[in-house]
Amino acid sequence: MKPRTMFEKIWDSHVVVEEPGQPALLYIDLHLVHEVTSPQAFEGLRLAGRPVRRPDLTVATMDHNIPTTDRSLPIVDLISRTQMDTLRSNCKEFGVKLYDLHDSLQGIVHVIGPELGYTRPGQTIVCGDSHTSTHGAFGALAFGIGTSEVEHVLATQCLPQSRPKTMEIRVNGTLAAGVTAKDVVLAIIGKIGTDGATGYAVEYTGEAIRSLSMEGRMTVCNMSIEAGARAGMIAPDEKTIEYVKGRTFAPKGEDWDSAAAYWLTLATDDGAAFDTVVELDGASIAPYVSWGTSPGMVAPITAVVPSPADFADETDRKSVQRALEYMGLTAGMPLQELSLDKVFIGSCTNGRIEDLRAAAAVINGHKVAATVHALVVPGSTTVREQAIAEGLDKIFINAGFDWREAGCSMCLGMNPDILQPGERCASTSNRNFEGRQGKGGRTHLVSPSMAAAAAIAGHLVDIRNWK
Amino acid sequence: MQAFVKETGLVAPLDRANVDTDQIIPKQFLKRIERTGFGKFLFFDWRYLDDGETPNPEFELNAPRYAGASILVAGKNFGCGSSREHAPWALMDYGFRAIIAPSYADIFYNNCFKNGVLPITISEASVNALLKKAAETPGYTLTVDLETQEVTDSSGFREAFTVDGFRRHCLINGLDDIGLTLQNADNIAVYEANRPSWAAIAG
Ligand code: SF4
Numbered sequence: 001m002k003p004r005t006m007f008e009k010i011w012d013s014h015v016v017v018e019e020p021g022q023p024a025l026l027y028i029d030l031h032l033v034h035e036v037t038s039p040q041a042f043e044g045l046r047l048a049g050r051p052v053r054r055p056d057l058t059v060a061t062m063d064h065n066i067p068t069t070d071r072s073l074p075i076v077d078l079i080s081r082t083q084m085d086t087l088r089s090n091c092k093e094f095g096v097k098l099y100d101l102h103d104s105l106q107g108i109v110h111v112i113g114p115e116l117g118y119t120r121p122g123q124t125i126v127c128g129d130s131h132t133s134t135h136g137a138f139g140a141l142a143f144g145i146g147t148s149e150v151e152h153v154l155a156t157q158c159l160p161q162s163r164p165k166t167m168e169i170r171v172n173g174t175l176a177a178g179v180t181a182k183d184v185v186l187a188i189i190g191k192i193g194t195d196g197a198t199g200y201a202v203e204y205t206g207e208a209i210r211s212l213s214m215e216g217r218m219t220v221c222n223m224s225i226e227a228g229a230r231a232g233m234i235a236p237d238e239k240t241i242e243y244v245k246g247r248t249f250a251p252k253g254e255d256w257d258s259a260a261a262y263w264l265t266l267a268t269d270d271g272a273a274f275d276t277v278v279e280l281d282g283a284s285i286a287p288y289v290s291w292g293t294s295p296g297m298v299a300p301i302t303a304v305v306p307s308p309a310d311f312a313d314e315t316d317r318k319s320v321q322r323a324l325e326y327m328g329l330t331a332g333m334p335l336q337e338l339s340l341d342k343v344f345i346g347s348c349t350n351g352r353i354e355d356l357r358a359a360a361a362v363i364n365g366h367k368v369a370a371t372v373h374a375l376v377v378p379g380s381t382t383v384r385e386q387a388i389a390e391g392l393d394k395i396f397i398n399a400g401f402d403w404r405e406a407g408c409s410m411c412l413g414m415n416p417d418i419l420q421p422g423e424r425c426a427s428t429s430n431r432n433f434e435g436r437q438g439k440g441g442r443t444h445l446v447s448p449s450m451a452a453a454a455a456i457a458g459h460l461v462d463i464r465n466w467k
Numbered sequence: 468m469q470a471f472v473k474e475t476g477l478v479a480p481l482d483r484a485n486v487d488t489d490q491i492i493p494k495q496f497l498k499r500i501e502r503t504g505f506g507k508f509l510f511f512d513w514r515y516l517d518d519g520e521t522p523n524p525e526f527e528l529n530a531p532r533y534a535g536a537s538i539l540v541a542g543k544n545f546g547c548g549s550s551r552e553h554a555p556w557a558l559m560d561y562g563f564r565a566i567i568a569p570s571y572a573d574i575f576y577n578n579c580f581k582n583g584v585l586p587i588t589i590s591e592a593s594v595n596a597l598l599k600k601a602a603e604t605p606g607y608t609l610t611v612d613l614e615t616q617e618v619t620d621s622s623g624f625r626e627a628f629t630v631d632g633f634r635r636h637c638l639i640n641g642l643d644d645i646g647l648t649l650q651n652a653d654n655i656a657v658y659e660a661n662r663p664s665w666a667a668i669a670g
Pocket residue numbers: 063064108109110129131347348349407408411412429430
C-alpha cells in the first residue's frame with residue numbers, strides 16, 4: 001500500500017461518499033458546540049423541522065460570554081444572558097449534553113474536550129470556532145466551521161469538505177530553557193506568515209514537538225489557524241495514550257485496548273509525501289512576543305520594534321505602518337522596555353494546568369507591579385480546582401493577581417473583561433488583532449511564564465534572565 | 468439560500484491586507500441570536516468614532532460616493548481569524564454581494580458560499596488596479612458574472628476567475644446543501660453501522 005500521511009489516514013477512514021466533481025462527504029465523530037456560533041444553527045433546524053442526528057456525539061458548553069467574577073450574582077448583560085438561555089433551551093429541546101455555567105466540569109470548549117476524554121486520536125472533530133485545531137494535538141483531524149456548517153453537522157453528522165493540501169512543519173532539536181510551545185508556534189507563524197498555511201492541513205513533527213507535553217502540543221495546534229491552516233495535528237504516541245487513558249468519556253475495557261492499538265497506527269508512514277515541508281531549528285528559537293496587530297507580527301524578546309522600511313513588500317510596509325500607529329510604538333524601541341497596564345493569563349491557548357504552573361513558578365515571592373492589573377483565568381473549572389488543590393491560587397492571590405472563574409474572558413472580551421482604549425496588555429491568548437481585547441486595546445502575545453514575569457516587572461521581560 | 472448569478476454594482480475599495488473577522492464584525496455584536504441585522508455593525512470600530520455613533524470621516528467606506536456599493540475590493544488574506552459567520556452576514560446585510568481580493572482565509576471563504584455572497588480571487592496586480600480605479604473614478608461599477616466566471620467594467624477591464632464547480636452550481640441555484648447531504652442518508656447509515664464500538668462516547 002502507498003505510504004500515507006496521518007492526515008490521509010484519518011481523512012480516508014471518514015469518507016462516507018465521494019462523487020467525482022464534488023467535495024467528499026466526511027463523517028464527524030465529535031461536534032462541540034458553544035453559545036455564540038450555535039443559536040442560528042438550532043433555529044435553522046427548527047425551521048426545517050430537522051432533529052439533531054447524533055446528540056450522543058454532540059457536546060455543548062458555555063464559555064465565550066460568561067462572567068469570570070462571582071457567578072452566584074445575576075448576569076447583568078441582558079444580551080449575553082439571552083444567548084446563554086438560548087443555548088440552554090436549545091440543548092434541552094434537541095437532547096444535547098450541556099456543560100452549563102454552574103457545572104463543575106464547565107470550561108472553554110477546547111479545554112474541556114480533551115480533559116473529559118471526548119477528544120481522542122483518529123477522530124474528526126468540528127466546532128463553530130476557529131481554534132478547534134487545538135484538538136489536533138491528539139492526532140485528530142479537527143477544524144473550525146461556520147454556523148451554517150454547525151447546522152449541517154447537527155442535522156447530518158456529516159460535512160462536505162474539499163481535501164486540503166498537506167504541510168509538514170518540522171521543528172528539529174531541543175528547545176532552550178525558558179522557551180515554550182507558545183514561543184515555538186509564534187516563531188512558526190512569524191516565519192510562514194498569517195496566510196502561510198492557508199489551504200493546508202499541517203502536521204507538526206520533529207524532536208522539539210515530540211518532546212512537548214500534551215498541553216504544549218495543544219498550544220501549538222491551537223494557533224495553527226493563526227497561520228491560516230485548516231487544521232494542525234501531531235501524531236499520537238505513548239504520551240497521548242497516557243493522557244487519554246481513564247478520562248471520563250474515553251473508551252474503557254476491551255474498547256480501550258482496540259482503540260489504543262489503532263491510534264498507534266495513525267502516525268505518518270515512512271516515505272509518505274507532504275505537499276510542502278517547512279523546517280525550523282528548535283534550539284535557535286528565543287522567547288517570542290508579538291509587537292503588531294496580527295499573530296505574524298512577532299519577534300524575539302531581545303529585538304526592537306521593526307520599521308516599515310525593513311519590509312520589502314509594499315503591502316507589508318503599509319500594514320506595519322498601520323500596526324505601529326495602532327500599537328503606539330515607534331521603530332527601534334526595545335521590546336523589553338514596553339510597559340504594561342494589564343496582563344492576561346488564560347484562554348484555550350494557555351489556560352491549562354501546566355500553563356498556570358509555569359506562571360506561578362516565576363512569581364517566587366514577587367508582587368505584581370503597582371501599575372499593572374493582572375488576571376488569571378483558568379481554562380476550565382476542572383483546571384481551576386486542580387490549581388487550587390496544588391495551592392497555585394494562593395500564590396497568584398498573594399502576589400496580587402486577580403484569580404477568576406473559568407472562561408474565555410479577556411481573550412476576546414465578550415464578557416466584561418476588556419482592555420480600555422490605549423491600554424497595553426501582555427496576554428497568553430492567541431490574537432492581537434485591533435480591538436480584540438477591547439476597542440483601542442494593545443495586545444502583546446507571550447507565553448505564560450513571560451506574562452507572569454511581565455506582570456511583576458511592569459514591562460515585557462526576557463524570561464531567560466528572570467530570577 | 469439566496470442564489471448568486473450575476474451582480475453589477477458600485478465598487479467600494481478597502482485597501483488593507485489581512486482584514487480579520489474581528490474587524491468585519493467585532494465581538495460585542497456576536498451576542499445576537501438572529502442571522503439578520505448585522506449590517507449596521509459592519510467594520511464597526513473603523514466605521515464609527517469612539518462614541519460609537521458618529522461616522523469616522525477617515526474610514527474609506529464612509530465616503531458618500533461609496534454609499535450603496537455592492538462589490539467590495541480588498542487586500543490579501545481577507546477574512547482571517549475567527550470562524551464567525553456573522554462576518555458574511557454583516558457584509559450581506561450591509562449590501563455587499565461580491566468580494567474581490569487576491570486571497571481569503573479558508574473558513575471565511577467557505578462561509579460566504581453558504582450565504583449567497585460570492586468571494587472571487589484575482590491576482591494582486593489586478594486587485595491593485597481595481598482599487599485604484601475605484602478610488603479615482605466616481606461611480607465606478609463592476610459586473611461579476613458567476614456563469615461566465617468573469618469580472619468586467621464598462622471601459623474594457625475583463626478578468627477571468629474560477630470557482631470550484633460544485634460551489635458554483637450550488638450558488639447559482641441557491642441550493643440547500645443540508646438537503647443534498649441528506650440524499651445520502653443510506654450511505655450515512657451504512658457508515659454509522661460500521662463505526663467501531665470505541666468510537667462511541669463512553670461515560
Ligand atoms: S479562549 Fe479565546 S480563542 Fe479560545 S475559544 Fe475562547 S475566545 Fe476563542
